[in-house]
Amino acid sequence: MKLAQEGDLVLLMTRKRKQFIVRLVGGGELQTHKGLIRFDDLIGQPLGREVTTHLGHYFLVLEPSLHDLIKNLRRNTQIMFPKDIGYLLLKMNIGPGSRVVEAGAGSGALTLALARAVSPTGRVFSYEARSDIIALARRNLERVGLLEWVELQERDIAHGFDEQDVDALFLDLRSPWDHLPAARAALKPGGYFGAILPTTNQVSELLRALRNAGLGLIEVQELLLRSSKAVPARLRPADRMVAHTGYLIFARKLLSLELMEEWREKRRPRAVERTKAREAEVGN
Numbered sequence: 001m002k003l004a005q006e007g008d009l010v011l012l013m014t015r016k017r018k019q020f021i022v023r024l025v026g027g028g029e030l031q032t033h034k035g036l037i038r039f040d041d042l043i044g045q046p047l048g049r050e051v052t053t054h055l056g057h058y059f060l061v062l063e064p065s066l067h068d069l070i071k072n073l074r075r076n077t078q079i080m081f082p083k084d085i086g087y088l089l090l091k092m093n094i095g096p097g098s099r100v101v102e103a104g105a106g107s108g109a110l111t112l113a114l115a116r117a118v119s120p121t122g123r124v125f126s127y128e129a130r131s132d133i134i135a136l137a138r139r140n141l142e143r144v145g146l147l148e149w150v151e152l153q154e155r156d157i158a159h160g161f162d163e164q165d166v167d168a169l170f171l172d173l174r175s176p177w178d179h180l181p182a183a184r185a186a187l188k189p190g191g192y193f194g195a196i197l198p199t200t201n202q203v204s205e206l207l208r209a210l211r212n213a214g215l216g217l218i219e220v221q222e223l224l225l226r227s228s229k230a231v232p233a234r235l236r237p238a239d240r241m242v243a244h245t246g247y248l249i250f251a252r253k254l255l256s257l258e259l260m261e262e263w264r265e266k267r268r269p270r271a272v273e274r275t276k277a278r279e280a281e282v283g284n
């Protein structure tokens with residue numbers, strides 16, 4: 001049975017599901033509105049059990065999941081949601097040994113998941129323009145023990161990426177279309193490009209740019225996650241949901257622009273003709 005050890009991160013949860021994530025240090029304690037929990041009462045004890053504060057309130061003691069860690073991240077920027085992160089890891093084939101570039105690091109929510117996915121033999125190259133934000137991402141990664149797999153670079157990616165032949169590259173910043181030549185130069189042939197954007201006009205702008213950038217097999221997707229009330233006798237969707245986080249845009253690095261054109265033509269010649277005619281009409 002797994003026992004809580006000194007140095008472990010543990011999740012403490014009230015009956016109302018309020019969460020606190022703490023690192024256990026001998027002699028340490030957590031002060032909450034429900035009273036105080038001494039870490040010495042947790043170290044060497046099993047997880048999954050209940051403890052009481054000095055005021056008699058109950059807390060569950062659990063191992064935090066990556067989902068919990070991301071939800072509880074200290075943040076100064078908008079962060080990516082676990083539903084989008086989980087999907088992009090599969091879609092972009094990111095796993096142990098992958099070499100991945102991302103920008104901007106922001107508070108590091110995606111970085112955390114990338115680092116866990118590529119470990120123990122892969123590497124994440126994470127770019128961020130702002131020094132205060134990169135310091136926060138570093139602290140967040142350090143806190144959960146994942147910094148080891150990440151190289152954080154303070155740089156505006158208008159100056160390009162240092163890496164070449166990476167397996168995947170993800171952009172979470174306002175104008176990804178400005179950085180496609182640099183993204184293409186960093187990717188290996190066939191490598192995965194991904195981006196997230198909140199609005200449809202931004203997606204259209206990126207789509208136009210992707211076509212001219214040697215990035216093909218383009219897909220635009222959106223994930224909706226709806227929770228249900230977990231009550232057997234009254235099982236129905238929860239009243240509220242997050243209706244929109246962003247559109248995910250995926251593409252692959254093809255070796256040449258000619259190849260992209262050919263693939264567009266071969267797959268749907270009539271549709272391509274129609275698109276070209278429409279573009280000519282609106283002056284694209």
Ligand SMILES: C[S@@+](CC[C@H](N)C(=O)[O-])C[C@H]1O[C@@H](n2cnc3c(N)ncnc32)[C@H](O)[C@@H]1O
Binds near residue numbers: 109130
């Ligand atoms: C929405 S946040 C990224 C959030 C991050 N993906 C996460 O899950 O926590 C966007 C970040 O991109 C950074 N950024 C914007 N333009 C940039 C650029 N040209 N080069 C590097 N970083 C940039 C911003 O400073 C900001 O921190």
